Amino acid sequence: MHTLSKTDPEIAQALENELVREREGLEMIPSENVVSRAVLEALGSVGTNKYSEGFPGKRYYGGNACIDVIENLARERAKTLFGVTHANVQPYSGSPANMAACFALLEPGDKLMGLxxxxxxxxxHGWKVNFSGVYYQAVQYVTSPDGWIDYDALAKQVLEEKPKLLFVxxxxxxxxxEWEKLQTIAxxxxxxxxxxxxxxxxxxxGGAHPSPVGFADVITTTTHKTLRGPRGAMILCNGEPSEPMKAPPEKSRKYLPTMIDRAVFPGLQGGPHNHQTAAIAVALKEAAAPEFKTYAHQIVKNAKALAEALTERGFNLVTGGTDNHLLLADLTNKSIGGADAERALDKAGITVNKNTVPNDPRKPYDPSGIRLGTPPLTTRGMKEEDMRVIAGWMDEAIKNWKNEEVLTHIRHQVKELTDRFPLYPGLSYLSANR
Ligand SMILES: Cc1ncc(COP(=O)(O)O)c(C=O)c1O
Known part of the structure; x- marks a missing residue:
């Protein structure tokens, strides 16, 4: 069997280019992260070769003893880490996980509410062209004009609409x-x-945001954002132990584990992606280590430092700042749209994404804002002082968004910074021994 670079030099080159882009740029999209070499290794493993429809101990295919070990480790680690009695680690990604939650809890045409x-x-969460807005009666709530969730307004709307499911x-x-308030509202x-x-x-x-456990009936999550795992998802809940091959006696909170498992398989999916499950298990082990707590708090410290530095430079942040890993900047006062800002920053080696802001007068494809975050930079080891330097570059790039020379100059400075925080040293998709 040949290596990637021999079999498919075009893909090897494209992956190498992506590796260099990630190494030399500032990845500031808040839904992204940088996984460890261990997670990467598990993801590129023989787990991808195996079919294993069903759940550990109850498979529709033979030869699953090793895969059962992997999935059981992932499930147990997820349960311990989040403090729940049940974890389904099979959803292919976040959207299928939310689809499974709806499939488990609702009948077609039932009412759901989402932001x-x-x-x-x-x-x-109920957008009109998405399955959630097509197969269910979806009612949407909004934030206050300054971007905060208005819990009183939400409580009133929920009482009027009486949804069967509330997405938060x-x-x-x-x-x-604020999970306790949200539980009372639901x-x-x-x-x-x-x-x-x-x-x-x-x-x-990591203890840097309150947990919804004990307040939410069902928790869905991707595994590839702040959790720093591979692309994938999990569904967590409490209740009677799952019996996925049997219909529950009734659909109720008591039988959530069985309802969730049956919705994922055979409701929506076939064989789980075992290489992905293995990588999720590794990420969960990393997230259980004491260093991960420090990491999670540093993500927030960095976001706050970035918010402060941008505010000092006249950036208008939605809600006036941040308590988590992300910032939303309304660029209206900077006389530039989100799309032009995204392009200019990209040329300067800073990757963010254009985003709508509350009550946005512009269209979603060219909205008024940009969304940025700190998880990947924090994984690379950057701290508050680096955030202040980056805020300066962002300001300069946005002021000079039509000036290629300035943008290129910033890009060079970005490279000098990222060189100090090496990414996957030694990794190459072009080397013959891979
Ligand atoms: C809150 C939330 N839920 C679900 C998803 C969907 O995840 P995926 O893109 O893996 O389908 C995302 C992705 O951005 C998200 O931000």
Whole structure:
């Protein structure tokens, strides 16, 4: 069998280029991270070769003794880390995990409520063109104009709408979720509270954001954001032990583990991605180490330092700052749209993404803001002083967004900084011995 560079030099070269881009740039998209070599190794493993429909001990295929060990380790680590009695580690990604939560808890046409996409929510929380807005009766809530969740307004809307499921979680919300209040709101109409902690899972296990455990009925999360694992997802809950091959006696909170497992398989998926499960298990082991707590708190410290430095330079941050890993900057006062800012920063070696801001007068494809975050930079070892330097470059790039010379100069300075925080030393997709 040949190595990648021999078999497919075009893909090897494209991966090498991506490796160099990640090495030499400042990756500031808050939903991204940099996995360890151990996670990368597990992901590129023989687990991908195996079919294992079902769950550990109850598979529809032979030869699964080793895969059972892997999936059991992932499930046990997830349960211990988050403090729940049940974990399903099979969803292929965050969107399928949310689909499974809906499939488990709702009947087609039931009412769900979620935060509107343009106010920081996710597509799968009831957006009109998404499955969640097509197969269910979706009602959307919004933040206050200054970007904060208005718990009183939400409580009132929930009482009026009486949804069966309330999604709470976001892709672009820079503040803490108050789970106890949210539980009270959901319980006022006996709705299931589904906490989608995709963005903040790493902060939750690191103690840098309150945990929804004990308040939410079901918790969905991706594994590839602050949790620093491979692309993938998990669904967590409490209840009677799962019996996935049997229909539960009734659909109720008591039988959530069985309802969730059956929704994932055979409800929505076939064979789990075992290489992904192995990599999730490794990431969960890393997240259980004491250093991960320091890491999670450093993500927030860095985000706060970045927020402070940008505010000093006249950037207008939605909600006025951040309590987590991300910032949302409204660029209206900078006379530049989000799309132009994203492009200029990209040329300067700083990767962010354009994003709507609350009540955005512009279109989602060219919105008023940019969204940025600190997880990948924190993984690389950067600290508050580096954030202040980066804020200066961002300001300069946005002021000079049409000046290629300035942008190139910043890019060189970015490279000097990133060279001090080496990424995957020794890794190459072009070397013959891979
Ligand atoms: C809150 C939230 N939920 C779900 C998802 C979906 O995850 P995926 O892109 O893995 O489908 C995301 C992705 O950005 C997210 O931010």
């Amino acid at each position: 509107n996409l343009t106010y920081g929510g996710h597509l799968t 979680g976001a892709t672009a919300y820079p503040r803490i979720f 319980r006022s109409v006996d709705a299931y509270l589904v906490a989608d902690i995709a963005h903040i899972a790493g902060l939750v296990v």
